Amino acid sequence: MSGDNPPRFVLASPESEFYWRSGADGRLRIQRCGECSRWVHPPGPACPFCHSRRVGPEPVAGTGTVATYTINRKEWIPGFTPPYVFAFVELDEDPTVRIGTNIVDCEIEEVEIGMRVEVLFEESGEWHVPLFRPAVTEGT
Amino acid sequence: MSERMERRAVISGAAQSEVGRRLYRTGIDLTVEAALRAVEDAGLTTADIDGVSTYPGFGGSFGGAMGAELHEALRLSLNWRSAGVETAGPLGAVHNAILAVATGLARHVLVFRTVVEGSGGPLRPGSGGGGGGGMAGSAGPFQFMIPYGAASAACWVACYARRHMHDYGTTRSQLGAIAVNGRANAVANPKAIYTDPMTIDDYLAVRMVSDPLCLYDCDVPCDGSTAVVVSHRDYAPDAPAGAVGVNAMGTAIRGRPSWDQFDDLTSMMMRHTAASMWERTELTVDDVDTAQLYDGFSWLTLAWIEAMGFCGKGESGAFVEGGVNIGPDGSVPLNTSGGQLSAGRLHGFGHLHEAVMQLRGAANIQVPGCEVVAVGAGGGPETGCLLLTKGPS
Numbered sequence A: 001m002s003g004d005n006p007p008r009f010v011l012a013s014p015e016s017e018f019y020w021r022s023g024a025d026g027r028l029r030i031q032r033c034g035e036c037s038r039w040v041h042p043p044g045p046a047c048p049f050c051h052s053r054r055v056g057p058e059p060v061a062g063t064g065t066v067a068t069y070t071i072n073r074k075e076w077i078p079g080f081t082p083p084y085v086f087a088f089v090e091l092d093e094d095p096t097v098r099i100g101t102n103i104v105d106c107e108i109e110e111v112e113i114g115m116r117v118e119v120l121f122e123e124s125g126e127w128h129v130p131l132f133r134p135a136v137t138e139g140t
Numbered sequence B: 001m002s003e004r005m006e007r008r009a010v011i012s013g014a015a016q017s018e019v020g021r022r023l024y025r026t027g028i029d030l031t032v033e034a035a036l037r038a039v040e041d042a043g044l045t046t047a048d049i050d051g052v053s054t055y056p057g058f059g060g061s062f063g064g065a066m067g068a069e070l071h072e073a074l075r076l077s078l079n080w081r082s083a084g085v086e087t088a089g090p091l092g093a094v095h096n097a098i099l100a101v102a103t104g105l106a107r108h109v110l111v112f113r114t115v116v117e118g119s120g121g122p123l124r125p126g127s128g129g130g131g132g133g134g135m136a137g138s139a140g141p142f143q144f145m146i147p148y149g150a151a152s153a154a155c156w157v158a159c160y161a162r163r164h165m166h167d168y169g170t171t172r173s174q175l176g177a178i179a180v181n182g183r184a185n186a187v188a189n190p191k192a193i194y195t196d197p198m199t200i201d202d203y204l205a206v207r208m209v210s211d212p213l214c215l216y217d218c219d220v221p222c223d224g225s226t227a228v229v230v231s232h233r234d235y236a237p238d239a240p241a242g243a244v245g246v247n248a249m250g251t252a253i254r255g256r257p258s259w260d261q262f263d264d265l266t267s268m269m270m271r272h273t274a275a276s277m278w279e280r281t282e283l284t285v286d287d288v289d290t291a292q293l294y295d296g297f298s299w300l301t302l303a304w305i306e307a308m309g310f311c312g313k314g315e316s317g318a319f320v321e322g323g324v325n326i327g328p329d330g331s332v333p334l335n336t337s338g339g340q341l342s343a344g345r346l347h348g349f350g351h352l353h354e355a356v357m358q359l360r361g362a363a364n365i366q367v368p369g370c371e372v373v374a375v376g377a378g379g380g381p382e383t384g385c386l387l388l389t390k391g392p393s
């Protein structure tokens, strides 16, 4: 995406609000179970594995792998100027934690399945929207 | 095999309203047209109708009419009515009707799906549509996709198509075979939206929408209503156009109910839905004479072909390439009325209607000796299917 940031239309729930605020300190957080230690995404009111209510946000490294992606050539939402990449990123802590996101800070042709990426945040009003870019802080 | 309750039901009538790109008619107007035709087709009067079932009904952001509207418009006297969007896809309305008939709650259920998407507004946050009924304007699961400009099911399906291409070598030309096949069949369908000839080169040359999906990978929004009458099988001998049997229905949703969190990025919920259908029948995929498989996006049809077992996992690209296997003379004639890509987004009910016509021997492109049809509708986590037969099962 080029130019001004697109309108992000974040509509957080009480369970997910932390996700959209987490980047204020530069860290991505994912919900984790305090009983069985499994990661849970999207966040919910209880652990879907052991049903413990003791769930809460916990920082993750913010690194992962592009599982798949699309290059949008159509302006699906006014303000999202094509072309832009929408991707599913699987986090290193648990690849079943799959995050929808945009891949930025690279040419769209560079994006590929298996690409290593790291999180960055875009401020949008009161929110810090997690985006991903090619991993620069690790060797390939 | 123990008794399958769905076999107590038949489809005794089927009809469509006028279908067009933009008709500027109300949803209930189209619904009444289709409903009255379907009741007549079934050899019944509205006094015989004691049940109504529809998808998505009230609150469904892409519905064309509510069940209660039809109830009132025809001043029906009902023993049972049901409408909802949290079903096994749009065919869930048919599943529900079958269950109502099988359990004796109703004897003749009018089932409809109406769309007014052609003359409806464009897709934007808050307007729903595109497979994400109620997706925006709430903090539900779509909150993780809307902020990234992934506002249409096209964006989500494109991600699956990309991974399928990556893992199995599926090509755009193979994907295009679905669109080209649909267009060729649409020519014989007087209600189809697009009937101009299309070649694979035309397909490859058209603009991309959500790469790897191009414009011709996406179905065409339209206005129209499809209605069927689901009756008790006792009525089958009296159905003037011939009753279509319900052999098995597929409803399973064994994976995560999510467009983005499903465990396998090269298949969708139809994998479970189709498996559950085959678990309920002694028929096999080899018995299927024609398949009417959802093509809201062309890749969804590939996913359905694999889920139904017409080929192995990952082999659907090669299976459809060149269109021979899926053509009218192929091993599995597919979407013989044009599907949604060319005949319009009737949301699975166009496929259902065509299945009934094939089993009556009344299709525009008739598969000779057609006795078993597989119908699958929906994508993502919202999928359902039916195995239908000529005469009661």
Ligand SMILES: [Zn+2]
Binding pocket: A033, A034, A035, A036, A037, A038, A047, A048, A049, A050, A051, A052
């Ligand atoms: Zn737990």
